[in-house]
Amino acid sequence: MNNKEPIIILKTKNLSIGYVSKKKQTSIASNINIELKRGELVGLIGANGIGKSTLLRTLTQVQNPLEGTIEIDGKNVSDFAPLELAKVMSLVLTEQITSKNLSVFELVALGRQPYTNWIGTMSKQDTIAINNALEQTNIIELKHKKCFELSDGQLQKVMIARALAQDTDLIILDEPTTHLDMYHKAYILKLLQRLAKDTNKTILFSSHEIDLAIQLCDTMIVFSAERVTSNTPQNLIKNGIFDSLFPKDLITFDYNTKTFIIK
Known part of the structure; x- marks a missing residue:
């Protein structure tokens, strides 16, 4: 027990x-x-x-x-x-995102901003965290798609993946x-x-x-x-x-x- x-x-x-x-x-x-x-x-x-x-x-x-x-x-x-x-703490809001020209990978990568250096250079660890988040939300096959190409349900999964990539409790x-x-x-x-x-x-x-x-x-x-x-x-x-x-x-x-x- x-x-x-x-x-x-x-x-x-x-x-x-x-x-x-x-x-x-x-x-x-x-x-x-x-x-x-x-x-x-x-x-x-x-x-x-x-x-x-x-x-x-x-x-x-x-x-x-x-x-x-x-x-x-x-x-x-x-x-x-x-x-x-x-x-x-990471936050997912209901407001429509203004960066729909980003790819799915790029949008999820925004979750790593607290950890990247001042010019936003990603490390190998950042890339691993992003790909793990894509896998966990079952959207790895969408990583190169533009966000404006996604359905509402797919976009919501991308936003959840971004929060996962942020790696907060x-x-x-x-x-x-x-x-x-x-x-x-x-x-x-x-x-x-x-x-x-x-x-x-x-x-x-x-x-x-x-x-x-x-x-x-x-x-x-x-x-x-x-x-x-x-x-x-x-x-x-x-x-x-x-x-x-x-x-x-x-x-x-x-x-x-x-x-x-x-x-």
């Missing part, structure tokens, strides 16, 4: 998130206490506009927390220099299944599940694909109007957490099928 304690990659303590403008502070959520463990796939779910993107922006230092702390590998995230942070993805059909939504999330296990990296993603997240995630962070709760999908179901996600007049959670159904 393996009794080793899990390694905590990211931890928040009494975190409050929101916005400050013209000396006015607007809190979206408070008392957020989550722990992301090494090698886990973690899904962040909640209704539209509830604050998922704000939480991700705060975790990634795009905006400052209102209160509380965020630690990565036991160090306060605010104490990282930008280059240091890029070596422990933590990968954060903001809605990686946006614009994908049902098959490719499942494919991308299944790929993330396998990568978390094979690479022992912690992968956090936000998504509206709650049913898929319940099936595939080790841990889920549920963002509701009342609170932010983190636990295994099984415990979240057991504790009735999914009942609080949506108004009950139209959608309800079915405990037998572990899915949401329309009344």
